[in-house]
Amino acid sequence: MPKKSNNAQNWLSLINIDNVYSSDKQRQALSLFAMIAIAIVVLSMLVILNYDVYSPILTISLILVNITITSSTLYFIKTGKLEVVALISMGIVFIMCIALTYTGGKENTGLYWLMFYPVVSFASLGAKHGTWLGSCLLVCCTFILYGPDIGQVNYPEVEKSRFLAAFTLVFVFSFIGEYFRHKSHMDIAGITLEQTQDAYTDQLTGGANRRFITSHFLKLVDENPHEYLPFSILLLDLDNFKAMNDTYGHDFGDTVLIEFTKLLESQFPSSAVKARYGGEEFVVILPNERSQRAAKLADKFRNHVSEHVILTSDKAKVAFTCSIGVAQVNNVAEYDNELKKADEYLYLAKEQGRNKVMSAHS
Numbered sequence: 367m368p369k370k371s372n373n374a375q376n377w378l379s380l381i382n383i384d385n386v387y388s389s390d391k392q393r394q395a396l397s398l399f400a401m402i403a404i405a406i407v408v409l410s411m412l413v414i415l416n417y418d419v420y421s422p423i424l425t426i427s428l429i430l431v432n433i434t435i436t437s438s439t440l441y442f443i444k445t446g447k448l449e450v451v452a453l454i455s456m457g458i459v460f461i462m463c464i465a466l467t468y469t470g471g472k473e474n475t476g477l478y479w480l481m482f483y484p485v486v487s488f489a490s491l492g493a494k495h496g497t498w499l500g501s502c503l504l505v506c507c508t509f510i511l512y513g514p515d516i517g518q519v520n521y522p523e524v525e526k527s528r529f530l531a532a533f534t535l536v537f538v539f540s541f542i543g544e545y546f547r548h549k550s551h552m553d554i555a556g557i558t559l560e561q562t563q564d565a566y567t568d569q570l571t572g573g574a575n576r577r578f579i580t581s582h583f584l585k586l587v588d589e590n591p592h593e594y595l596p597f598s599i600l601l602l603d604l605d606n607f608k609a610m611n612d613t614y615g616h617d618f619g620d621t622v623l624i625e626f627t628k629l630l631e632s633q634f635p636s637s638a639v640k641a642r643y644g645g646e647e648f649v650v651i652l653p654n655e656r657s658q659r660a661a662k663l664a665d666k667f668r669n670h671v672s673e674h675v676i677l678t679s680d681k682a683k684v685a686f687t688c689s690i691g692v693a694q695v696n697n698v699a700e701y702d703n704e705l706k707k708a709d710e711y712l713y714l715a716k717e718q719g720r721n722k723v724m725s726a727h728s
């Protein structure tokens with residue numbers, strides 16, 4: 367099991383699985399706008415062909431539906447707010463369904479048009495809102511069909527009961543389909559997120575690993591350069607770590623790596639991205655920080671590490687140090703080159719006796 371560090375949230379929050387959700391949004395949008403396109407054509411034709419047969423209530427509500435769904439589509443194009451548009455559209459279509467039931471439509475065939483409502487409302491609004499709107503429509507239709515006579519059309523008994531039975535079946539099966547589709551989608555999204563986080567987690571320290579930087583973070587920088595660039599890279603390496611392993615054992619070496627990760631998390635700002643690059647080598651990326659100031663922060667950290675002690679299982683105090691190379695990245699394409707530079711500065715720091723920070727400003 368990976369050991370998660372206390373401050374791991376920061377880099378984990380940079381991982382998203384938007385691509386998993388975006389296809390679901392496309393499905394919702396397609397269902398809604400397919401209904402809107404069909405509704406605009408069908409309703410316009412119905413009004414043009416039947417305005418003399420329809421009751422004025424029905425004609426007005428059909429025209430209102432067309433105006434509202436056309437405006438909603440324009441609103442979506444402008445704002446991209448799919449949920450609002452879906453709620454408004456399904457709300458106005460709901461009113462049209464009530465008007466159809468109340469007036470009967472042409473030759474009392476209005477009830478047939480209501481069957482599509484649960485299907486589209488579940489597909490475009492999801493299980494919760496779909497259930498609300500579908501059950502409200504069912505209750506309202508039952509009231510109009512079986513309630514007091516307030517001037518509505520009189521349907522034959524057999525037609526009323528068959529409509530209610532058919533509508534209920536469509537409603538129930540649409541609910542079951544949507545509820546379990548959504549549930550399995552969320553389960554898959556959860557597993558995808560967990561697997562992605564695991565792939566980017568260093569199993570020993572629980573912090574980010576090298577893959578997180580190269581496969582994920584650099585893409586984020588490329589997509590939002592103003593949020594991160596220029597950034598500084600700090601390449602940090604524990605000094606004489608082999609000797610520490612040899613003297614105190616491999617398990618103690620592991621403890622030092624975990625403790626060092628905690629020091630990185632606590633001493634650098636939360637906006638900094640910290641990752642174990644391999645073995646006893648770490649990288650810290652300081653967004654919007656030039657190398658001159660980054661070198662100062664690095665030196666402060668180096669000093670903090672040198673004053674830190676770790677207790678062995680025999681309660682002996684062990685101090686350790688690190689060397690750091692610093693470079694600056696102005697655009698993502700430079701990353702590999704600048705990392706090499708940071709490595710060269712790190713090599714210089716080792717050459718000059720370790721426990722040092724080297725950069726272009728040294």
Ligand SMILES: Nc1nc2c(ncn2[C@@H]2O[C@H](COP(=O)(O)OP(=O)(O)OP(=O)(O)O)[C@@H](O)[C@H]2O)c(=O)[nH]1
Nearest residue numbers: 603604605606607608609611616619620645646716
């Ligand atoms: N305990 C432990 N040791 C590791 C791990 N990964 C790498 N090492 C050890 O880290 C040591 C690195 O040794 P060297 O590359 O010689 O570096 P060093 O001894 O720190 O010397 P300088 O870097 O020159 O200061 C090796 O002995 C590796 O076995 C790990 O996950 N846990």
